[in-house]
Amino acid sequence: MRFAEMTVGQLLEALASSEPTPGGGTAAAIAGAMGASLLVMVTGLAKSRNNTDEEKAALGKARAVLQPLTTDLTRLADADSQSFNAVMAAYRLPKATDEEKAARARAIQDTLRGATIVPLDTLRACADALAQAQAVAQHGNRAAASDAGVAIALLRAAAAGAHANVRANLESIKDEGFKSSTDAEAARLSAAAVADASTAMQALA
Amino acid sequence: MRFAEMTVGQLLEALASSEPTPGGGTAAAIAGAMGASLLVMVTGLAKSRNNTDEEKAALGKARAVLQPLTTDLTRLADADSQSFNAVMAAYRLPKATDEEKAARARAIQDTLRGATIVPLDTLRACADALAQAQAVAQHGNRAAASDAGVAIALLRAAAAGAHANVRANLESIKDEGFKSSTDAEAARLSAAAVADASTAMQALA
Numbered sequence: 001m002r003f004a005e006m007t008v009g010q011l012l013e014a015l016a017s018s019e020p021t022p023g024g025g026t027a028a029a030i031a032g033a034m035g036a037s038l039l040v041m042v043t044g045l046a047k048s049r050n051n052t053d054e055e056k057a058a059l060g061k062a063r064a065v066l067q068p069l070t071t072d073l074t075r076l077a078d079a080d081s082q083s084f085n086a087v088m089a090a091y092r093l094p095k096a097t098d099e100e101k102a103a104r105a106r107a108i109q110d111t112l113r114g115a116t117i118v119p120l121d122t123l124r125a126c127a128d129a130l131a132q133a134q135a136v137a138q139h140g141n142r143a144a145a146s147d148a149g150v151a152i153a154l155l156r157a158a159a160a161g162a163h164a165n166v167r168a169n170l171e172s173i174k175d176e177g178f179k180s181s182t183d184a185e186a187a188r189l190s191a192a193a194v195a196d197a198s199t200a201m202q203a204l205a
Numbered sequence: 206m207r208f209a210e211m212t213v214g215q216l217l218e219a220l221a222s223s224e225p226t227p228g229g230g231t232a233a234a235i236a237g238a239m240g241a242s243l244l245v246m247v248t249g250l251a252k253s254r255n256n257t258d259e260e261k262a263a264l265g266k267a268r269a270v271l272q273p274l275t276t277d278l279t280r281l282a283d284a285d286s287q288s289f290n291a292v293m294a295a296y297r298l299p300k301a302t303d304e305e306k307a308a309r310a311r312a313i314q315d316t317l318r319g320a321t322i323v324p325l326d327t328l329r330a331c332a333d334a335l336a337q338a339q340a341v342a343q344h345g346n347r348a349a350a351s352d353a354g355v356a357i358a359l360l361r362a363a364a365a366g367a368h369a370n371v372r373a374n375l376e377s378i379k380d381e382g383f384k385s386s387t388d389a390e391a392a393r394l395s396a397a398a399v400a401d402a403s404t405a406m407q408a409l410a
Contacts (some may be wrong), residue, residue: 003213004212004213004214004217005212005213005214006212006213007209007210007211007212007213008208008209008210008211008212008213008216008235008279008282009209009210009279011213011239012209012238012239012242012275012279013242015239015242015243015245015246016242016243016245016246016249016272016275017246017249018246018249018250018251023243023246023349023351023352023355024243024351024352024353024354024355024356025351025355027239027240027242027243027355027356027359028355028358028359030213030239031236031239031359031362033217034216034217034220034232034235034236035232037217037218037220037221037232038220038221038228038229038232040220040221041220041221041222041223041228044221044222044223045223046223067221070217070221074213074214074217077213144228145373146228146229146230146366146369146370146372146373147228147229147232148229149229149365149366149369150228150229150230150232150233150362150365150366150369150370151229151232153233153362153363153365153366153369154232154233154236154359154362154363154366156362157236157355157358157359157361157362158358158359160354160358161351161354161355161358161359164351164354164355164358165351165355167351168350168351
C-alpha cells in the first residue's frame, strides 16, 4: 500500500512496529511533504503581507515550485521503503557457491546505491522547498507566520534526517567514486538547506 | 474526521489548502508523533546495542513512556485544529450591543487560552519524548541509528513549531498572569527539549 493511501494512524503504527520498513527515511520524506504543504497553504491565502501585486506574483512563483515538491516527497516516502526492502532482499540471496557470492555482492551494492539516491532526492526536494521559504516568509500573510515557522522547522529536520540516511547507506558502499561524489552532493544540499532555513526564519521575525 | 483516520494524502491536501485548519500546530503534533513512533520502533528491535539485560531494561522503560506519547500527540493534532476553530467561532460572535461585545471579548479570551494550552501540551509531549531519546540513542541497535537520528530531528522541530504556536496565541491574550506563566513554562520546556535532543544526538555518534 502506498503511504498516501494509508491513514495517519496506520502510518504511525507502521513506524512504531519493529518491521524494518517504514523507517526514518520515509518519516523524513513525509515530514518534508507536510512542511512543503504548509508553505503551499501560505502562498494560497487571500491576503499577502502587504497585499501588493509584486508580493502576490512572488508567492505565485513560490507556489508553482512548491506544489510538485509535495507530490515528489510523498512518492519518495514510498521509494525509501521500497529501496530498503530491495537491499534486504539482496542480503537474503543464496551464497553457497562463488558465483552466487559474487552475484549477491553485486546485488547488494546495486540496491545500496538505489537506497542512497532516494534520501539524496529527499534532501534535494527539501532544499528546493527551503529555497522558496524566504519568499513565503517575507511576503506571506503575517497571521500565518507560525505556520511558515513550523514548515521551515519540519523541512530542515527532514533534510537533516535524509542526510543521515544518505550517510548511513554510503558506509556500506564500496564504489569510492560514487561514495565521494554522493557525499559531496549531500553536504552541498544540506548546507544550502540550513542557510535557506535560517534566512527564511529571519524574514519571519 | 479525526486526523488518525485521514489518509496521509488527505492530510497533506488539508495542510496545503487555504482553509484555516489544519495548520502548523497540527503538523507539529503529527511530526512529533512520527518521531515518538520511530523511537518506539528502536526500543522494540530484537537486538539492542550490546545485547545486555541492562540495556534491554533501559529500552523497555523508555518504551513504556514513549508509547502513550504517540497517542497523546495524535490526539493533540485534533485538539489543535478544534481549539483554533473555537477561536474563529468566537471572533464571529455578534457585536451589536455592549453586552454582546463583552460576551464576545470573553469568548475570544477563553478560546485563545484553550488554543495556547494545546501547543503547550504538544511541546511538553515532545520534550517528554526527547527526555527518553538519550536512552534510546545510547542503548538502541546501531543499525537503527539513522532512524533514531530522524526521530530526534523531528521531535526537536515539532517542539520548536509548538513553541512558535504558543507564542503566536499568547500575543492576543490579555491576562498578564496567564501570559507570563505560560511563556515561562514554554521557554523551560523548549530549553529542555533542545538540551535533550543535543545529548541524544551525541550519544548516537
